[in-house]
Structures are given as structure tokens and as C-alpha cells.
Amino acid sequence: MEILQNIVFVFFVLLTVISAGVVVFHKRIIYSAFALLFTFFGVAALYVYLAADFLAASQVLIYVGGILTLIIFGVFLTAKITTLEIPDETHQRYIALIPVALLGVGLFWMIFSAPWDSTLRSVEPTTKPLGKLLLTEYLVPFEVASMLLLAALIGAMRLARFYKKEEV
Amino acid sequence: MLGLALYILLAPLVAFTIVIFFGRKLPRGGDFISLFAIWSGLAASLYLFFTQMLGHYDPAFALSYRFDWVTWGTYKLNIGIAIDNMSMMMLVVVTLVSSLVHLFSVGYMKGDPKYHRFFSFLSFFSFSMIGLVLADNLLIIYAFWELVGLSSYLLIGFWHEKDSASNAAKKAFVTNRVGDAGMLIGMLICFTALGTLNLVELKDGVAQGHLAGGLLTAAGILLFMGAVGKSAQFPLHVWLPDAMEGPTPVSALIHAATMVAAGVYLVARLFPILTPDASLVIAYVGGFTAIFAATIAVAQNDIKRVLAYSTVSQLGYMVMALGTGAFTAGFFHLVTHAMFKACLFLGSGSIIFAMHHVLHNIHSHDDAQDMRNMGGLKKYMPVTFWTFLIATTALAGVPFTSGFLSKDAILGGTLAFAMEHPKHWLLPAFGFAAAGLTAFYMFRLVYLTFYGTFRKGSEAESHLHESPRVMTVPLIVLASLSIFFFYAAPAFNPTTPAGGWFATLFPTPENVTLASGRYVSPASSRLGDEAVEPTAEHASGTEALHSAHLEHLAHNWAMLISILVAGLGIWIATLAYYKWKIDPEKWRLRFGVAYRGMYNKWWCDEVYKATAINGTLGLSKGLAWFDGAILDGIVNGSATVTRLFSTVQGWFDNKVVDGLVNLTAMVVGFWAHFVRSFQTGQVQRYLLYTLAGVGIVIILVVI
Amino acid sequence: MNNLTTYLAISAALFLLGVLAMMTRKSAVSVLMGVELVLNAGGLNFVAFSRFGNGSLNGQAAALFIMIIAAAEAAVALAIFLNLYRLKASAEVDKADTLQW
Numbered sequence: 001m002e003i004l005q006n007i008v009f010v011f012f013v014l015l016t017v018i019s020a021g022v023v024v025f026h027k028r029i030i031y032s033a034f035a036l037l038f039t040f041f042g043v044a045a046l047y048v049y050l051a052a053d054f055l056a057a058s059q060v061l062i063y064v065g066g067i068l069t070l071i072i073f074g075v076f077l078t079a080k081i082t083t084l085e086i087p088d089e090t091h092q093r094y095i096a097l098i099p100v101a102l103l104g105v106g107l108f109w110m111i112f113s114a115p116w117d118s119t120l121r122s123v124e125p126t127t128k129p130l131g132k133l134l135l136t137e138y139l140v141p142f143e144v145a146s147m148l149l150l151a152a153l154i155g156a157m158r159l160a161r162f163y164k165k166e167e168v
Numbered sequence: 169m170l171g172l173a174l175y176i177l178l179a180p181l182v183a184f185t186i187v188i189f190f191g192r193k194l195p196r197g198g199d200f201i202s203l204f205a206i207w208s209g210l211a212a213s214l215y216l217f218f219t220q221m222l223g224h225y226d227p228a229f230a231l232s233y234r235f236d237w238v239t240w241g242t243y244k245l246n247i248g249i250a251i252d253n254m255s256m257m258m259l260v261v262v263t264l265v266s267s268l269v270h271l272f273s274v275g276y277m278k279g280d281p282k283y284h285r286f287f288s289f290l291s292f293f294s295f296s297m298i299g300l301v302l303a304d305n306l307l308i309i310y311a312f313w314e315l316v317g318l319s320s321y322l323l324i325g326f327w328h329e330k331d332s333a334s335n336a337a338k339k340a341f342v343t344n345r346v347g348d349a350g351m352l353i354g355m356l357i358c359f360t361a362l363g364t365l366n367l368v369e370l371k372d373g374v375a376q377g378h379l380a381g382g383l384l385t386a387a388g389i390l391l392f393m394g395a396v397g398k399s400a401q402f403p404l405h406v407w408l409p410d411a412m413e414g415p416t417p418v419s420a421l422i423h424a425a426t427m428v429a430a431g432v433y434l435v436a437r438l439f440p441i442l443t444p445d446a447s448l449v450i451a452y453v454g455g456f457t458a459i460f461a462a463t464i465a466v467a468q469n470d471i472k473r474v475l476a477y478s479t480v481s482q483l484g485y486m487v488m489a490l491g492t493g494a495f496t497a498g499f500f501h502l503v504t505h506a507m508f509k510a511c512l513f514l515g516s517g518s519i520i521f522a523m524h525h526v527l528h529n530i531h532s533h534d535d536a537q538d539m540r541n542m543g544g545l546k547k548y549m550p551v552t553f554w555t556f557l558i559a560t561t562a563l564a565g566v567p568f569t570s571g572f573l574s575k576d577a578i579l580g581g582t583l584a585f586a587m588e589h590p591k592h593w594l595l596p597a598f599g600f601a602a603a604g605l606t607a608f609y610m611f612r613l614v615y616l617t618f619y620g621t622f623r624k625g626s627e628a629e630s631h632l633h634e635s636p637r638v639m640t641v642p643l644i645v646l647a648s649l650s651i652f653f654f655y656a657a658p659a660f661n662p663t664t665p666a667g668g669w670f671a672t673l674f675p676t677p678e679n680v681t682l683a684s685g686r687y688v689s690p691a692s693s694r695l696g697d698e699a700v701e702p703t704a705e706h707a708s709g710t711e712a713l714h715s716a717h718l719e720h721l722a723h724n725w726a727m728l729i730s731i732l733v734a735g736l737g738i739w740i741a742t743l744a745y746y747k748w749k750i751d752p753e754k755w756r757l758r759f760g761v762a763y764r765g766m767y768n769k770w771w772c773d774e775v776y777k778a779t780a781i782n783g784t785l786g787l788s789k790g791l792a793w794f795d796g797a798i799l800d801g802i803v804n805g806s807a808t809v810t811r812l813f814s815t816v817q818g819w820f821d822n823k824v825v826d827g828l829v830n831l832t833a834m835v836v837g838f839w840a841h842f843v844r845s846f847q848t849g850q851v852q853r854y855l856l857y858t859l860a861g862v863g864i865v866i867i868l869v870v871i
Numbered sequence: 872m873n874n875l876t877t878y879l880a881i882s883a884a885l886f887l888l889g890v891l892a893m894m895t896r897k898s899a900v901s902v903l904m905g906v907e908l909v910l911n912a913g914g915l916n917f918v919a920f921s922r923f924g925n926g927s928l929n930g931q932a933a934a935l936f937i938m939i940i941a942a943a944e945a946a947v948a949l950a951i952f953l954n955l956y957r958l959k960a961s962a963e964v965d966k967a968d969t970l971q972w
Binding site: 051055 | 876879892905911944
């Protein structure tokens with residue numbers, strides 16, 4: 001069982017990282033978008049492994065159901081669609097590796113050298129305590145976030161509206 | 169107590185805000201708001217007066233509330249409210265006169281197109297004046313001082329469509345500035361030397377000797393300059409008579425009873441820190457002003473101008489009293505004078521109101537304020553006449569009036585001072601002469617106005633009638649407050665205020681600058697009970713006894729002389745203007761020069777015009793000439809020289825400098841081109857730089 | 872295998888890939904995808920720290936807020952892309968270089 005569990009875990013890890021790589025390096029933007037879907041699923045699965053049941057569900061609902069759809073709409077709306085092969089060019093490919101390498105060395109050095117506390121806490125359903133937390137300790141950020149969403153909604157509508165020349 | 173004091177202070181401000189913005193739309197111009205604010209303030213002041221002041225009956229009673237306002241470095245500026253006997257007394261005076269004037273104005277200003285604005289300004293003035301009284305700190309006093317000046321400016325120029333009114337307002341404002349500049353410098357001296365402007369701390373600082381000698385004298389005189397401007401002392405008195413251009417209730421409130429008393433109040437507040445030299449200057453300024461203004465008042469024909477010069481003269485009295493150390497007498501005179509002078513002004517307002525009516529009905533454009541147009545008003549305006557007469561007797565110093573008590577106290581104090589220091593005999597001489605003149609010109613005013621026959625003919629006479637009740641009631645209240653009775657309790661001695669509550673509650677404060685023992689004020693504790701030993705610690709026993717004896721003597725003599733002098737003045741006035749036994753015209757001719765001097769206010773305005781105003785203008789013209797001829801000449805000359813150089817330089821410039829410049833430009837351009845390549849304007853490139861930076865920082869920190 | 876270091880490493884990898892996408896892709900939508908990757912990396916980090924350690928749920932709450940912000944950001948970003956597309960006839964980020972002036 002232990003081995004099976006590990007295999008499944010490694011599968012999800014690889015799914016996440018590899019599909020993220022596809023997102024970054026694939027030449028066709030639609031492929032990237034669909035690879036992003038798998039990345040999101042992989043992260044959701046990792047949330048399950050981390051005993052965050054509510055977050056895993058939210059991840060699927062919000063990212064896959066909401067954001068990814070938005071992104072695909074974005075692809076369609078901002079490209080001249082003739083085929084499904086909407087190309088995406090890249091630039092400054094090699095020079096960009098320098099900061100990534102610097103950051104990578106720093107981050108991985110930190111991750112592997114620090115003595116992390118790895119005690120596991122018991123697995124419990126998190127939905128109810130999370131809800132309580134949001135309505136008590138995080139009430140103000142929660143309300144502010146709702147205001148932010150409303151503002152983003154209105155702002156996005158205002159920005160995306162078509163204007164005639166003289167109206168602008 | 170703090171709440172009450174704050175209420176008294178802020179209620180008029182609230183009323184001002186409401187009336188100035190919404191008064192036009194409110195019924196009756198919103199005057200009831202102003203009236204309510206000031207009358208409730210009066211009620212609160214009276215409550216304080218009776219429960220705290222008369223209830224505690226403690227001469228040393230003092231409360232202060234303060235908080236930090238500004239802190240910079242080690243300096244701290246406190247502001248706050250000080251409530252002691254003086255400020256409570258002043259609160260009562262200010263709110264009482266102010267509320268009666270408010271009431272009077274309801275009748276006097278009726279129908280004026282700017283009715284609501286008048287009331288808002290009155291409220292604003294009340295606020296500023298109350299703030300001035302309550303302040304515990306020279307800085308706050310200064311701020312309210314200026315606010316009071318501002319409201320005075322607004323009210324003098326209330327009928328600003330008249331040139332004379334707006335000019336008078338400007339004159340008042342500018343003249344006051346002259347004094348205030350001195351006051352500011354005085355404050356700066358105090359702050360530099362003592363690091364505080366709080367009155368109590370100032371006194372402590374001086375007592376500890378942190379500020380002494382010539383500098384303290386200078387500070388005292390400079391601070392007194394503010395009082396010179398505000399209380400219209402010579403030589404800055406010129407604005408007050410002109411200020412009579414304002415509506416008469418304003419003259420009564422601001423230019424007779426309260427604001428002009430602010431200068432005296434300031435001197436009284438500063439009394440403990442005035443050095444003997446400074447006090448002497450103050451005494452002489454006051455004494456000279458008293459006699460000087462009295463002589464001018466004799467020859468004026470405008471009823472308000474007579475009263476204005478009389479005010480200047482009486483303020484001179486108060487200042488002189490404070491200067492000679494007769495603190496209680498000076499402050500006492502401030503209070504009594506506020507009552508009867510406000511009554512006189514309001515009475516004159518009532519007369520002018522009636523005269524306006526008459527002149528309007530006979531379509532005459534004569535001056536409604538000129539006494540030569542009046543006469544015989546006694547029959548038609550009985551209430552005005554009787555109240556006016558009572559106030560006049562008070563001002564003239566007839567026994568059994570409040571004015572007699574206070575003026576007598578001042579004269580006694582001055583006389584005692586002169587007995588101690590015979591070389592200063594001029595001060596009581598000024599005082600007595602002014603007292604005689606006061607009696608003379610006031611009765612001249614009364615006879616010319618109320619007796620004889622009406623000089624505008626019988627047709628006009630039929631239009632005369634008494635003013636409405638809102639105007640006469642304040643007159644009656646103020647006139648009754650001019651009787652000695654109210655001020656003499658509980659001793660009820662009509663000859664001296666000693667033993668009365670006023671003298672008990674306002675003993676002469678100890679002058680802390682005298683600690684050196686160089687100079688002993690002869691007037692210390694002048695009005696205290698004879699049984700009470702003088703409180704000043706520096707006075708030895710015999711000296712104190714001597715001093716008390718001297719005072720007693722001086723007081724009796726002063727009373728005798730002042731009654732004589734006042735009687736003489738009244739007698740001459742009666743002969744000349746009631747029985748017409750003496751022809752004033754003949755005397756006028758006999759003393760031609762002197763009369764013209766008095767009539768023309770001793771040419772003060774002319775002298776100022778010739779010196780200060782024309783001097784400034786002349787200086788400006790001189791500077792303009794200097795600018796045009798010399799400076800421009802220099803500029804033009806240097807221009808010619810410069811051109812010559814320029815020609816030479818031009819060649820050099822073109823050949824040598826330009827070469828260098830071009831070289832520099834090329835180098836800069838090369839570098840710019842190089843650096844520019846980083847600034848692509850592409851967000852992603854910038855992100856790259858940023859992340860590279862972050863990465864470097866992380867590696868440097870972690871590894 | 873199932874320990875904090877693994878999750879942190881995955882998160883770091885996602886972060887680096889996201890950053891790389893943000894820097895190299897020309898299409899604005901691809902850049903947005905990079906941003907989403909970075910945000911996911913952050914969320915994963917939070918949840919991992921919440922699982923290991925003192926066991927409070929604060930990390931999960933923070934991850935939830937990240938999701939909320941991501942949603943708002945995606946909506947606004949797409950609206951901006953539409954405007955950019957309208958203005959430049961393409962939604963490529965390197966065309967928007969007026970910042971240079």
C-alpha cells in the first residue's frame with residue numbers, strides 16, 4: 001500500500017510539473033491552456049495529499065471552472081482564429097534563463113538546506129473550521145476581498161466595453 | 169466649569185457659523201440664534217460669577233485647563249483656558265454688554281439689508297472677545313487679539329458702500345497692526361528668554377530672574393504697544409474716533425466697552441512682570457492720553473466723536489492707574505466704564521435713531537449725529553434722557569455713581585504715587601485736569617442735546633419720539649448698573665470701593681520684578697482694607713505703615729479735589745450751555761489757537777499724514793528714482809561692457825568651447841545610447857531585470 | 872517522500888516555470904498563464920506550511936484569498952488584453968512598449 005501510495009503521489013507530482021513545463025514551452029497557445037488544466041488538477045491533488053479538502057474542491061471549481069475558461073476565452077478573443085494552431089512566439093529566451101537560474105539556485109538551496117519541521121498534524125475535515133476562521137479572524141479581509149471582487153467585476157466590464165471614438 | 173467656559177466661548181461661534189451661512193434664509197435673519205447664544209452665555213457667566221466668584225470669595229482663585237498643542241524639540245507649546253476672578257469678571261462684562269447690545273441692535277438695525285450679517289459679525293466678535301478673556305497664554309491671546317481686530321474691522325466697515333466707513337475700517341486695522349508688531353516682538357523676547365508664553369509660567373520665570381533688567385523692560389513696553397494700539401492710547405489713538413463710522417451698537421460694544429478694554433486687560437494680566445521703568449512709561453502714556461483726548465473732546469460737535477474721545481481719555485485713566493500700580497482701581501474702572509460708556513453709546517444710538525427719523529421726514533440731509541442740530545430732546549425721549557444723564561454723572565465722577573468710586577480710586581492711587589515720588593507730580597495733575605474736562609464736555613453734551621429748544625424747527629419736532637422698547641430696556645439696565653450700589657456691597661460705602669467685594673477679590677498682584685528691592689510700589693494694596701497689612705513681602709513694617717497712611721491721606725485729598733474739579737466743570741458747562749451766561753463763541757475766539765487745536769484733534773491725523781504716510785510715499789518715490797536713475801544706469805553700463813566682452817567671447821565660444829561641448833555631447837550620446845538599450849519599454853524585460861536582482865539578493869543572503 | 876521539502880520543491884519549480892513564462896512568452900494570455908502558475912505555487916506553499924508545523928488553518932485561509940485575488944486579477948487582465956488587442960491589433964506584450972517614452 002505504501003508503495004502504491006507513493007507511486008500515485010509521484011504521478012501527481014510529475015503531472016503537475018510536466019504539464020507546467022508544457023504550459024511554458026509549448027508553441028501553440030491552446031495546448032498551453034490545456035496543459036494548464038492538468039497543472040491545476042495536479043495541484044488540486046496535492047492539496048488532497050495535504051489534507052486540504054475544501055481547498056482542493058475550490059481549486060477545481062475556481063481555477064478549472066472559472067479562470068481557465070476565462071483564459072481560453074481570452075485566447076479566442078485576442079487572436080485571429082483561422083485554425084486551432086494559434087502560434088505563440090517567444091523572445092529573450094536565453095537571457096531569461098539567467099534570472100531563473102539565479103532564483104532557482106537560491107530557492108532550492110534554501111529548501112534543501114533548511115531544517116524544516118516535518119511533524120504532521122492529524123487529518124480532519126477543514127471546511128467547517130475554515131468557514132469559522134473566515135467569519136471570525138479573517139472577517140475583515142474576507143469582506144475586503146468581496147469588495148475587491150465586485151470592483152474587479154465592474155472594472156473589467158468598464159474596461160472591456162466598446163466605445164465609439166468620440167465617446168472615449 | 170470647563171464645560172461652562174467652553175460653552176460660553178463656543179456658542180457665539182456656532183451662532184456665527186449658522187447665521188453667516190443660513191441667516192438670509194432664516195426668519196428675522198437668524199438674529200434669534202445670535203441672541204440665544206449670547207444670552208445663554210450671559211446666564212452661564214452670571215452662574216460662574218455668583219457661584220464661583222462670589223461663592224468662593226477667594227482672591228487667589230484660579231483654575232486652568234491646558235493641553236499640549238505643538239511640540240518641537242524641547243519646546244512645548246501649551247494652550248488652554250484660565251478661569252480666575254479676572255476672567256470671570258471680564259466674562260460677565262463682555263457677555264452682559266454684548267447681550268444688551270444684541271438686543272438694542274434688533275431695534276437699531278431693523279430693516280437694514282445686511283441685517284443677518286450684522287448679527288453674525290456680532291456673534292463672531294463675542295466669540296473672539298470671550299476667547300481673549302479666557303486665554304491662559306500670550307500666543308492664544310495674540311490670536312484672539314487679531315480675531316477681535318478682524319471683527320472690529322468688519323463691523324466698522326459694515327456700511328462699506330460709504331467710503332468713509334471703509335477707510336475708517338482700514339485705518340483701524342492698519343493702526344492696530346503697528347501696535348501688534350510691537351506686541352509680537354515682546355512675545356518673542358519672552359519666548360526666547362523663558363521658553364514659554366503661558367502667563368503663569370511667565371510670571372514664575374521672571375520671579376526666578378531668567379528675564380530681568382533692560383530686556384524685561386523692553387519686553388514690557390513692547391507688549392504694552394499692543395495695548396496702545398488696541399486701547400487707542402496716544403500716539404495710536406487716531407483710529408478710534410474714526411471707528412465711529414460703524415453702526416452705533418458696534419461703537420458701544422467694541423469701541424467703548426469691550427475690545428478697547430482688551431488692551432487694559434492685557435496690561436492688567438502682565439502687571440506682575442512689568443518693571444518699574446516700563447510701568448512708568450505706561451503711566452505717562454496713559455496720563456497724557458487722558459488729558460490729551462479730553463481736550464479734544466471739548467471741541468467736538470459730533471455726539472459720537474465726543475464719546476469716542478471720552479473713551480480714549482478714560483482708557484488713558486485705566487492705563488495710568490495700572491502704570492502707577494493702582495491695579496485694583498484700574499481694573500475696577502474698566503468694569504464700571506464698560507457699563508456707563510456702553511449706556512452712553514447706546515443712548516446716543518437712540519438719539520441718532522430718532523434724529524434719522526426726523527431728518528428723513530423733513531427731507532433734510534443734515535448730519536444726524538451733529539449736536540448743533542439737536543436740543544430739547546428731553547421732552548420727547550424721557551427714558552433716553554434719564555439713562556443718559558445717570559451715565560453722564562457716572563462718567564463725570566459725581567458721588568454715588570460707580571464712576572465716582574472707580575475714578576476716585578484711580579486719582580487717589582496716582583496722587584499717592586506722586587506723594588511718594590514728587591518728581592512725578594505731572595501724573596495726578598493730568599488726572600485731575602482730565603477729570604474736570606470730562607465733567608465739562610459731558611455736561612456740554614447733555615445740555616446741547618437734551619435742553620433748550622429743538623434747533624430744526626417745530627415742524628421737525630413733531631416727528632420726534634422715544635425709541636422702541638428693545639432699545640430702551642438695555643439703556644435702563646446699563647444705567648442702573650452705573651450706580652455705586654452694585655459695586656460697594658457688602659460695605660456700601662459710597663466714597664471708596666475699599667471693603668466692597670471688588671476690592672477684596674482683586675487685590676493688587678505682587679509685582680515679581682520688585683524682588684530686587686530697588687523700587688517699592690507706593691500703590692501696592694492701595695484699595696485693600698486698611699486693617700489688612702500690605703501683602704508685598706519686600707515692604708518692611710514701618711514702610712508699610714507709612715504707605716498705608718499715605719494712601720489714606722491721598723485718597724481723602726483725591727476725593728476732595730476730584731469732587732471740586734468735577735463740580736467746577738459741571739458749573740462752567742451749566743453757565744455756558746444751559747444759562748448761556750458765558751458766550752462760548754467769545755471764549756472760542758479768545759483762545760483761537762488752542763480751540764483750533766482741540767477742534768482739529770491737535771492735528772494728529774495731519775501729522776501722521778505728513779510724517780508716516782507721506783514719509784512712506786516719499787521714501788517710495790526716492791527709491792523709485794534711485795531704481796530708475798542709478799540702478800538702471802548701472803545695469804545699462806554693465807550691459808555695454810558685457811556686450812564688448814561678448815563679442816570677444818563669441819569667437820572663443822564658437823571655436824574652442826563648442827569643440828569641447830560637441831566632444832562632451834558625443835561622449836554623453838554614446839553612453840546614452842548604451843544605457844538606452846536597457847530601457848526597452850517592454851514590461852517583460854523589466855521583469856527580467858527585477859528578478860535577476862531578486863535572485864542575486866537571495867543568493868547573497870542565503871549562501 | 873510525502874514531506875515538506877517535496878512540496879516546497881514542487882512549488883519552487885512551478886514558480887520558476889511561471890516566471891519563465893512571464894518573461895519569455897509574447898502573447899499576453901500566455902503571460903497570464905505564467906502568473907497563474909506563480910499564484911498556484913504560492914498557494915501550494917501556504918497549504919504545505921499549514922499541513923506541517925503547528926497545524927493552524929491560517930495557511931489554508933491565505934491560499935483561499937490567493938484564489939480570490941487570482942479570479943479578480945484574471946477578469947481584469949482579460950479586459951485589459953481586449954483593450955490592448957483593440958489598440959494594437961494584437962495581444963502581444965512586446966508591442967506595448969510606450970513605457971519607453
